[in-house]
Amino acid sequence: MHIKPKKRLGQNFLTDKNIQRKLVASYNLKTLDHILEIGAGYGELTKLIAPNVAFVYALEIDPELCKTLRDNTKGYSNIEIINQDILRFDLEKYFIRRFKNKKIAFPPLAGSAIGVIGDDFRRFSQWYGKGSYPEGIDL
Secondary structure (H helix, E strand, O other): OOOOOOHHHOOOOOOOHHHHHHHHHOOOOOOOOEEEEEOOOOOHHHHHHHHHOOEEEEEEOOHHHHHHHHHHOOOOOOEEEEEOOOOOOOHHHHHHOOOOOEEEEOOOOOHHHHHHHHHHHHHHHHHHOOOOOOOOEEO
16 A cells, blocks of 8 residues: 655655544535545555545645555545646646535645635636635635
8 A cells, every 4th residue: 555655746644543633624614514634645644534514625746646546445435536737737627616515625735736825716716706616715
């Protein structure tokens, strides 16, 4: 199950279970939430998030890691694995307009994605007004 992090993809894997639990607890998840998890990795956070929300969209750029992620989350009916780069993901089309209760969850160190999503949040708040875009970015 161990895949060496690929520096070219900016991969870092959070393996400390205590930190994983604390991070997910900080998300303030609700049962109606739809979560876009950016950089799902092995699915450790994904599996902690899924029992508490309506659905998790786990975005992972690495095709090899997606296979492991699919295996690790087989028993969950509310997880969809998406093999794509967040920089090419159409956030508006596939996430923003589709759901009322939505949040974006980042693993630690997902710096480049944070900048891109931050720009999208400013744009969405201008287009749709308060309440029709994600409640916030959970870091």
